[in-house]
Amino acid sequence: MNASIHNKLAKIVGEERVSGEQVHLEQFMNREVGGAGEQPSLVVWPSSAVEVSKIVNLANSTYFPIVPVSSGPPRLAGTTTPKVKGTVILDLTRMNRVIRVDAKNKVVMIEPGVTYGQLLPELKKAGLRPLMPLLPKESQSVLASCLDREPTTIPRFHWDSSDPLLCTETIFGTGEMLRTGSASGPGSLEEQWESGQAQKNPMGPSQFDPFRLVQGSQGTIGVVTWITMKCEIAPDEHNVFLIGSGSLSSLQDFSYAIIRRRLVDEHFIVNARCLSEMLRRDAWHSLPAWTLILGISGHGELAQDEFDYRFGDTEDIARKAGVKLETKIGSVDASDVTRLLDTPSPEPYWKIRSLGGCSELHFVSTLDAIPGLHSVFLKEAEDSGVDAERIGVYVQPTVQGVNASCSLNVFYNPQDESDVANVTKLTVNGSEKLMESGAFFSRPPGSLREDVYSRVSPEVLGAMKRVKEIFDPRNVLSPGNLCFGEVIE
Numbered sequence: 230m231n232a233s234i235h236n237k238l239a240k241i242v243g244e245e246r247v248s249g250e251q252v253h254l255e256q257f258m259n260r261e262v263g264g265a266g267e268q269p270s271l272v273v274w275p276s277s278a279v280e281v282s283k284i285v286n287l288a289n290s291t292y293f294p295i296v297p298v299s300s301g302p303p304r305l306a307g308t309t310t311p312k313v314k315g316t317v318i319l320d321l322t323r324m325n326r327v328i329r330v331d332a333k334n335k336v337v338m339i340e341p342g343v344t345y346g347q348l349l350p351e352l353k354k355a356g357l358r359p360l361m362p363l364l365p366k367e368s369q370s371v372l373a374s375c376l377d378r379e380p381t382t383i384p385r386f387h388w389d390s391s392d393p394l395l396c397t398e399t400i401f402g403t404g405e406m407l408r409t410g411s412a413s414g415p416g417s418l419e420e421q422w423e424s425g426q427a428q429k430n431p432m433g434p435s436q437f438d439p440f441r442l443v444q445g446s447q448g449t450i451g452v453v454t455w456i457t458m459k460c461e462i463a464p465d466e467h468n469v470f471l472i473g474s475g476s477l478s479s480l481q482d483f484s485y486a487i488i489r490r491r492l493v494d495e496h497f498i499v500n501a502r503c504l505s506e507m508l509r510r511d512a513w514h515s516l517p518a519w520t521l522i523l524g525i526s527g528h529g530e531l532a533q534d535e536f537d538y539r540f541g542d543t544e545d546i547a548r549k550a551g552v553k554l555e556t557k558i559g560s561v562d563a564s565d566v567t568r569l570l571d572t573p574s575p576e577p578y579w580k581i582r583s584l585g586g587c588s589e590l591h592f593v594s595t596l597d598a599i600p601g602l603h604s605v606f607l608k609e610a611e612d613s614g615v616d617a618e619r620i621g622v623y624v625q626p627t628v629q630g631v632n633a634s635c636s637l638n639v640f641y642n643p644q645d646e647s648d649v650a651n652v653t654k655l656t657v658n659g660s661e662k663l664m665e666s667g668a669f670f671s672r673p674p675g676s677l678r679e680d681v682y683s684r685v686s687p688e689v690l691g692a693m694k695r696v697k698e699i700f701d702p703r704n705v706l707s708p709g710n711l712c713f714g715e716v717i718e
């Protein structure tokens with residue numbers, strides 16, 4: 230069966246772009262603690278949307294599952310690990326063109342394989358910067374990050390939970406292509422560019438926003454072959470300030486006050502272990518338990534004036550809140566932190582640098598609830614025999630501070646069986662307790678899927694399954710992810 234699918238795929242993309250070699254297959258095995266899955270049968274590297282559509286059509290007529298992938302390894306989340314045997318990985322990393330940078334409209338059009346390292350210099354040339362997650366892995370696809378709703382570091386530019394994703398070109402599980410948002414027409418892309426349009430509006434076509442079905446769907450509804458992404462003007466003046474604190478809750482009132490006024494750009498909180506790992510130092514003992522990181526900027530001819538007023542007003546609010554903006558805390562200089570923003574992580578990825586493994590839990594809540602949820606997790610860590618010092622915490626206010634994303638990164642040694650067993654226990658029991666306490670896992674990885682969907686109402690599950698039946702009736706796309714079954718029909 231493999232040989233015949235291999236040959237059919239080779240006819241579409243060329244022999245050198247299909248592989249069943251172990252070295253290519255094994256990189257998709259699950260590195261998530263407690264995660265399961267199957268090794269894929271083949272990997273195929275398409276080079277165009279037309280080839281993607283042909284492969285999806287072939288999957289429908291020959292009945293084989295596909296998992297779309299746009300980032301390179303390491304894969305800590307397990308969402309791209311096949312859940313069923315015979316899966317073909319649709320590896321889009323070689324579709325990596327920056328199609329268009331539009332400085333006037335602050336928007337960029339990119340293919341799936343474009344990484345932050347590739348995009349940043351292109352945007353810089355145009356005087357732009359991306360809205361990007363904190364220190365992504367070097368091989369992280371910008372498109373996949375937007376599809377996965379990874380939080381970005383600047384909440385004042387985060388208006389909709391879907392930001393910075395705008396329009397998409399999507400090939401659904403039926404093999405049919407749709408351009409979403411204003412990219413849907415009227416007119417071709419070239420005609421739209423000619424008339425001054427920039428595929429900036431994600432809404433549509435008509436009153437329907439199909440990109441919302443694809444975003445967060447973990448490759449189960451459609452394969453996205455390009456997106457447009459919202460960018461911002463690069464600042465001419467930009468400084469980072471640090472506020473250290475012994476407790477997370479003591480930073481809360483100041484955080485809310487500052488977000489409401491939209492004075493600062495970067496705004497997030499990390500604990501000592503997280504900051505230390507990000508800086509690639511073993512210095513958590515010398516750092517405050519929590520550090521709030523703020524970036525303040527100014528733009529254009531009045532950059533210094535803009536910076537001065539933003540900084541002055543931020544300082545006034547800080548004084549009233551009884552906190553102090555610092556440029557150095559312990560051994561950490563604010564300029565060390567500045568270097569971590571607007572850049573991917575060097576190799577090895579910062580989360581696996583010190584111990585080799587990292588179990589991640591990402592959930593959504595509100596800033597005021599996160600200290601309580603963190604305590605719940607620490608209690609589970611104690612019960613599981615995992616030292617609290619090994620838990621890196623990153624709290625990112627999102628959507629103008631209306632809610633916050635919290636990442637709990639448990640660093641562990643994958644070679645140490647008892648460490649793996651303890652961290653697995655913590656991940657399973659900790660996520661369960663977090664859910665019971667109100668944490669919202671909006672994008673559950675494979676290991677949490679059953680826990681999450683057993684809590685979803687039957688009406689919502691029914692609606693999700695009906696949507697899936699319309700856009701991927703044969704369940705060829707990422708079967709077994711989210712609440713969808715594993716059977717190819």
Ligand SMILES: Cc1cc2nc3c(=O)[nH]c(=O)nc-3n(C[C@H](O)[C@H](O)[C@H](O)COP(=O)(O)OP(=O)(O)OC[C@H]3O[C@@H](n4cnc5c(N)ncnc54)[C@H](O)[C@@H]3O)c2cc1C
Pocket residue numbers: 296297298299300301302303304305306307308309321341362365366370372373374376377378379380446447448449451452453454591592634636672707
């Ligand atoms: C809130 C939050 C925060 C996160 N923070 C981090 C983090 O700090 N570091 C980190 O490594 N990961 C983070 N992740 C997880 C990350 O987004 C990925 O899910 C994870 O890295 C696994 O992706 P991958 O590299 O294996 O594949 P990726 O190629 O990145 O794929 C990610 C998901 O998108 C689907 N997909 C990829 N390309 C396409 C496409 N072209 N069309 C349709 N679907 C596609 C895949 O099937 C998969 O389900 C976070 C996730 C969330 C929800």
